[in-house]
Amino acid sequence: MKKQSFASLCAREIKEIRTTPPHVLPIYATSSFAFESIDQGMEIFKGNATGHVYSRYGNPTMDTVANKLALLEGFDLPDQPSCILFSSGMSAILTLMLSMLEQGDAIVTQANLYGGTTEQFNKILAKQGIEIIYTDLSNLREVASILNGRSNVRMIYGESPANPTLACIDLVALAKLAQSHNVYTCVDNTFCTPYLQRPLSHGIDFVVHSTTKFLNGHGNSTSGALVGRDARLMQEKIWSVMKLGGTNCNPFDAWLLHNGLKTLTLRMDRHCSNALQLAKFLMNLDAVETVNYPGLEEHPDHELAKSQMSGFGGMLSFELRGGLSQGVEVMRNLKMCTLAPTLGDIDTLVLHPASMSHINIDREVRLQNGITDGLIRVSVGIEDISDLKEDFEQAIASSVTS
Ligand SMILES: *Cc1c(COP(=O)(O)O)cnc(C)c1O
Numbered sequence: 001m002k003k004q005s006f007a008s009l010c011a012r013e014i015k016e017i018r019t020t021p022p023h024v025l026p027i028y029a030t031s032s033f034a035f036e037s038i039d040q041g042m043e044i045f046k047g048n049a050t051g052h053v054y055s056r057y058g059n060p061t062m063d064t065v066a067n068k069l070a071l072l073e074g075f076d077l078p079d080q081p082s083c084i085l086f087s088s089g090m091s092a093i094l095t096l097m098l099s100m101l102e103q104g105d106a107i108v109t110q111a112n113l114y115g116g117t118t119e120q121f122n123k124i125l126a127k128q129g130i131e132i133i134y135t136d137l138s139n140l141r142e143v144a145s146i147l148n149g150r151s152n153v154r155m156i157y158g159e160s161p162a163n164p165t166l167a168c169i170d171l172v173a174l175a176k177l178a179q180s181h182n183v184y185t186c187v188d189n190t191f192c193t194p195y196l197q198r199p200l201s202h203g204i205d206f207v208v209h210s211t212t213k214f215l216n217g218h219g220n221s222t223s224g225a226l227v228g229r230d231a232r233l234m235q236e237k238i239w240s241v242m243k244l245g246g247t248n249c250n251p252f253d254a255w256l257l258h259n260g261l262k263t264l265t266l267r268m269d270r271h272c273s274n275a276l277q278l279a280k281f282l283m284n285l286d287a288v289e290t291v292n293y294p295g296l297e298e299h300p301d302h303e304l305a306k307s308q309m310s311g312f313g314g315m316l317s318f319e320l321r322g323g324l325s326q327g328v329e330v331m332r333n334l335k336m337c338t339l340a341p342t343l344g345d346i347d348t349l350v351l352h353p354a355s356m357s358h359i360n361i362d363r364e365v366r367l368q369n370g371i372t373d374g375l376i377r378v379s380v381g382i383e384d385i386s387d388l389k390e391d392f393e394q395a396i397a398s399s400v401t402s
Contacts, residue, residue: 027255028061057243061251065258066225069215072194072261073227076201082234083227084242085249085257089190089210090116092224092247094124096186096206099241101154103129108146109157110137111369112167114188114210115357117159137169138301140177147181159188160197161305164317164353164370164377165292168301171308175203190214190344195268196311205229211257213344214314217267221256223249267346267382271314274388275380281389282318287326287396289319289374314381315343320374322399327352327374329399336383336391343379348388351377 004012013034033052035041043049052058062085070083086092101107109121111134121132133150135142137158147153156178160169171187178185186206187199193214199207209215209225216223228234242248272295279293291298294305295312305312320326330352331339337348341357351357353371361371380388 025061025064025255025258027251028055028059029251030059031055055251056246056248058248059251059254061258062249062254065254065261068258068261069194069209069211069225070227073189073198073200073207074229075194076198077229080231081200081227081229082231083225084234084238085211085254086224086226086242086247087249087253088222089114089188089208089212089224090120091245092208092210092226093117093188094120095238095242095245095247096208096226097121097125097130097155098128098245099237100184101125101128101130104131104152105154106131106133106150106152107155107157108133108135108137108143108153108183110134110159110162110169112162112164113157113159114163114190117188137174138167140170140173143174144177147177147183153181153183155184155186157186157188159191160308161191161294161301161313161315163315164375166294166299166301166315166317168294168304168308170304171199171202171204175205178205179203191313191315192309193264193268195264196272196313197309200227200229202308213342214268214271215260215264215344216257217260217263217344217346218256219342219345221253223253223257268311268314270382271380272311274382274385275314275316275378276312277385278378278380278388278392279316279318282316282392285393285396287321287400289321291318292316315377315379317375317377319372320376320396320399322374324354324373326399327376328355330376330395331355333395333398334391335394336387337378343377345379346382348381348383349379351379353377 032054044051044053066083066085070081074081126132133146158169175185185204186208187204189197189199189207190210190213207227211223211225276295279291279296282288283291293299293316294301337350340349341351343349353375354373358366358371
């Protein structure tokens, strides 16, 4: 071929100069992949060969990180589960439900889910003719009676521990019950991460994550993940809906997630020890009525949590005796902790649901879900614990006197 013109040289892709492989996973910022030949392209499109095609379907950065998450969630399993990354935790949940459910099917779930999940079920799934049955998933007799009374339940969906009281579900017992009725189970493992709890090893079928939270850990990306025990089901049902729904992750957010994953164990150890110390400290303050943390012996699910989690996590909530006005006052007085409606970051984040995330929700409905006026939720960070205690102590002390 004759020498390319200047304009063509500018416009064309150029051969990558790479000798030794990179030590750190690269960001493959490419929307498509070039076939080596028409035959290769035909074989991949026919499904006879595997290969990357288009980044909505999959991409080396996303797939590599998904595979790492599958290894972590499936750490105790003989067969590796399968994982797909999504644009967010919400799109992971939506893709799962749209893949697995049809009009007329029902899911059984709990009222105290992540707020966005409840809204998605009520506003999107219900409109597709999917019935949402709310119950207390820790009451297995109640769950059994629902499963016995109905033939349209396809999925049980839970969170353990769950906002706001950090109530836990017996995962082994729930999975057994569901299996005996041929019903799938899914657990949102965002609060725990696979380091502290691996629902698949307790018999659960699907694990969903907002990887935006502890798994990324640094609050600098939004993404989600779904891990499924049955790799074929993941490929045939979930992947195809992800691909056609366009709910995929992207290389940059996957890469940021991977960066966070590397320090997961160090961070979680510190989140856990700081949360336990802060919980004990808050419990001894007169202005505090109750502290919800599964690591406290006083927590109603402490023994259950101990049996299925290897640590109690970084999330806690506590109830101020002074109700709504004291809640607002404490939020105003905190000097170091950040007021932010997320969780799982390096730094301590506080939320007063009654005046923030739930301010537009009917007080009665809010109270029914355990979001009381004086409840404060804390995502305990990895700072020095003495600074954290001091910040809460001064914020609460000055709120009592004002
Ligand atoms: C944040 C969160 C979600 C939603 O995840 P996004 O990444 O914000 O879409 C779902 N479940 C739990 C427990 C969460 O904390």
